[in-house]
Amino acid sequence: MKSITALYPLLSTPQNVVITMHQKPDPDAMGSSLALAGLLQQLGHEVTVISPTNWPGFLNWMEGCKMVIDYEYRKDLAEAALQKASWLFCLDFNTLPRTKHMAATLQQLNCVKILIDHHQQPEETAFTYGISNPAKSSTCEMVYDFITETGNGHLITLGMAESLYAGLIGDTGSFRFPAATAAVHKMAAHLKEVAGFNHTQVHDHIYDNFLENRLRFIGHVLTNRMEVLYEYNTAIIAVTKADLLRYDIKTGDTEGLVNYPLTIQGIKMAAIVIDRDEERKWSFRSKGNVDVNTFARKYFNGGGHFNASGGRSLETLQKNVELFKQALKENQTLFQ
Ligand code: 5GP
Ligand code: MN
Numbered sequence: 001m002k003s004i005t006a007l008y009p010l011l012s013t014p015q016n017v018v019i020t021m022h023q024k025p026d027p028d029a030m031g032s033s034l035a036l037a038g039l040l041q042q043l044g045h046e047v048t049v050i051s052p053t054n055w056p057g058f059l060n061w062m063e064g065c066k067m068v069i070d071y072e073y074r075k076d077l078a079e080a081a082l083q084k085a086s087w088l089f090c091l092d093f094n095t096l097p098r099t100k101h102m103a104a105t106l107q108q109l110n111c112v113k114i115l116i117d118h119h120q121q122p123e124e125t126a127f128t129y130g131i132s133n134p135a136k137s138s139t140c141e142m143v144y145d146f147i148t149e150t151g152n153g154h155l156i157t158l159g160m161a162e163s164l165y166a167g168l169i170g171d172t173g174s175f176r177f178p179a180a181t182a183a184v185h186k187m188a189a190h191l192k193e194v195a196g197f198n199h200t201q202v203h204d205h206i207y208d209n210f211l212e213n214r215l216r217f218i219g220h221v222l223t224n225r226m227e228v229l230y231e232y233n234t235a236i237i238a239v240t241k242a243d244l245l246r247y248d249i250k251t252g253d254t255e256g257l258v259n260y261p262l263t264i265q266g267i268k269m270a271a272i273v274i275d276r277d278e279e280r281k282w283s284f285r286s287k288g289n290v291d292v293n294t295f296a297r298k299y300f301n302g303g304g305h306f307n308a309s310g311g312r313s314l315e316t317l318q319k320n321v322e323l324f325k326q327a328l329k330e331n332q333t334l335f336q
Helices: 004-012 027-042 075-083 096-108 139-149 158-172 182-195 199-207 212-224 241-246 257-263 292-300 317-330
Strands: 016-021 046-051 087-091 112-117 129-132 226-229 234-239 269-275 280-286 308-313
Touching: 004 112, 004 129, 004 139, 016 027, 016 096, 027 046, 027 087, 027 139, 027 158, 046 075, 075 096, 112 139, 139 158, 139 182, 158 182, 158 199, 212 226, 212 234, 212 241, 212 257, 226 257, 234 257, 234 317, 241 269, 257 269, 257 280, 269 317, 280 292, 280 317, 292 308, 292 317
Parallel strands: 016 046, 016 087, 087 112, 112 129, 234 269
Antiparallel strands: 226 234, 269 280, 280 308
């Protein structure tokens, strides 16, 4: 993978660009993709944004979101765009399997592939150009750097600023995680200065935009599905398929649920496993020196960041919980 700076001089030649992100995109994945699309369109490129799957409804307000193709829903359109792409940007993921059913096509494409991402252990050989920096708060921060370093800061529109800001607050927990550096705060200030957007409204779109059933679901899950394992300073939540059906839970409704147990005194690691149709999906969060990236990689075919990661398994929900407890036992010292 060559440095992304080697791409900068090529930006002035119009390309057929596809921008894609990880499956079930969050504010960072969608926000960075749409902001980059906003820049590249202004530079004269033909741009298509593809999501490997559907996305939470609380992202629909983002400028350009209505034009995003859901690969699972409109595979015909997505494949056509991919086959004619000269450049493919991969944002907020670093291994092709994170694009689910799209991965095989991406693997075979011969176009220029460009990575912009902040997760650990990138699959560097899969990309032509790129930047991978786990020290960065978010892919939105990296796209902002890309825009300003290429001398295009003046092209940040109101819509782009809102999208970038959404990803920034999503991945920094509204500026509370350690990755919210001085540079991150300066970026937020700059976005306010150039675009003058309403940051309260962005926050409302993402965090205060659910239906009653989602809150009832959270109450149910925290009361009946959470187990606190004080001996490991850990809590686990296991959500059944019946829970999802009973409360009519949609994509995005479970986002953030994993963070609740970390508010309990002394809890250093929180895990949630959800019984999805095709697989059991894990999310892990931790505080301080508990490395959940390595944990997710080792036990649940996943990865991510040091303090926030995810994984998956084809075993039953119950078996997953057993495997998790076994893994805790094997790593007792990690959680002390
Ligand atoms: P979440 O729990 O919000 O789905 O994901 C937390 C972090 O871990 C995100 O940065 C996400 O991209 C990453 N992540 C989630 N699931 C997986 C997975 O199955 N594999 C890998 N490599 N990363 C994941
Ligand atoms: Mn991210």
